[in-house]
Amino acid sequence: MQAFLDTLLGDAAGLERQLGYLAGMVVFGAVVVFGFVLPFAGIVTWAERRIWARIQSRVGPNRVGPFGFLQWLADGVKNILKEDIIPTVADRPLFRFAPYVVMVGFVGAFVCVPFSGDLIIADLNIGILYITAVTSLVVVGILMAGWSSNNRWSLLGGIRAATQIISYEIPASLAIFPAVLLSGTLSMQGIIGEQGAAPWQWHMFHSPFTLLGFGLFFTAALAEGNRTPFDLAEAESELVAGFATEYSGMRSTLFFMAEWGNLYVIGALVTTLYLGGWQVPQFTYNPVLMNLAQVGVFMGKSLACVFFMIWLRATLPRVRVDQLMAMCWKYMVPLAMLSVLGTATMMVALPNGSHTLRMATFAVVVGVVIRFAFKVRFHLKRARKLDYTSLSPGASQGLSS
DSSP states (O other): OHHHHHHHHHHHHHHHHHHHHHHHHHHHHHHHIIIIIHHHHHHHHHHHHHHHHHHTTSOOSOSSSGGGTTHHHHHHHHHHHSOOOOOTTSOHHHHHHHHHHHHHHHHGGGGGOOSSSSOOSOOOTTHHHHHHHHTTHHHHHHHHHHHHTTOHHHHHHHHHHHHHHHHHHHHHHHHHHHHHHHHTOOOHHHHHHTSOSSGGGSGGGSOHHHHHHHHHHHHHHHHHTTOTTSOOTTOHHHHTTGGGTTOOHHHHHHHHHHHHHHHHHHHHHHHHHHSOTTOOOOOOSOHHHHHHHHHHHHHHHHHHHHHHHHHHHHHOOOOOHHHHHHIIIIIIHHHHHHHHHHHHHHHHHOTTOOHHHHHHHHHHHHHHHHHHHHHHHHHHHHHHHHHHHTSOHHHHHHHHO
16 A cells, blocks of 8 residues: 555656646747747848848838837837728638738747757657648648638739748758758757767768758748748739738738748758757856857857848849749759768768768868858959949049048
């Protein structure tokens, strides 16, 4: 009898610890969603417009708050106060519900985002599979929005968006496999754990095949996220505003919050799969300091990816629909399969990897980046020189003053 009571009390204590852990994860998840995800989606709108302005030599937000930083908050208040209009002929239940389905698909991805070695809402053993599945809800929400609006332009935009996202999910999913093969796990933390803090220890530089997988995944994620040059679902010159044409007020804002917030999801996935995640050298045994450093490294890498995506949007033109689909099926899918097969072959031929091959791949990428930086520097100098020499002497003197 005593043994039975001890077992029962032990089970009760274990259950209490599990409930406490779950309660802590729920609180952490709420902090992540309401303290980081939603404000981040708004702040990105300000950062994006400021970066566009610098790249394209024009004025960005500069009135509301210092450097126009509070413009995103002003826009949010404006959209909350705007009238929520539902077309008379629309399917009202689906029309109302569609933005929330899109937001669930976006916010649900943060369940498995590993901010550090300990800060993760749920370290699922199928974490990357869960993220690819839950983000597919966005397609359902977009189709619901296009169909329920009872507008031909909205329907066409919804179908176009669904076709684009579903098509590019194939090369994106295939491009995940090289990192999964190298790690031997679908867990996000497990994938990061198989990489090192040094750049040449990242999956990206394991071989030319993983470098190819990195490029393919990043490109396919841009297309899935409806980012330039693949933002065809809401091409203003062709579809007015695509699937969101009939939406107004806060419901319209939810679609764009998911798009802007999705930038961080893409950056986090790229960082986890190919850029070493939160890995930092072991500089202390204090868990708090280590986690803070890991969060800083992970955020830095993810935000660098976000900046690059904004940079692309400010510089590249939109492609045509036929070019978009041809690029996916004719080029990216075969190349993604080559990346998977090549990585598997390299693992069989070199079970322990090749340090020489890693360093060679790393050196090639560094060389390309340095060459690109010098080209950018050259063109910036040339642009400044032309700005002054092309003006009349009086205008040039006034500009310099």
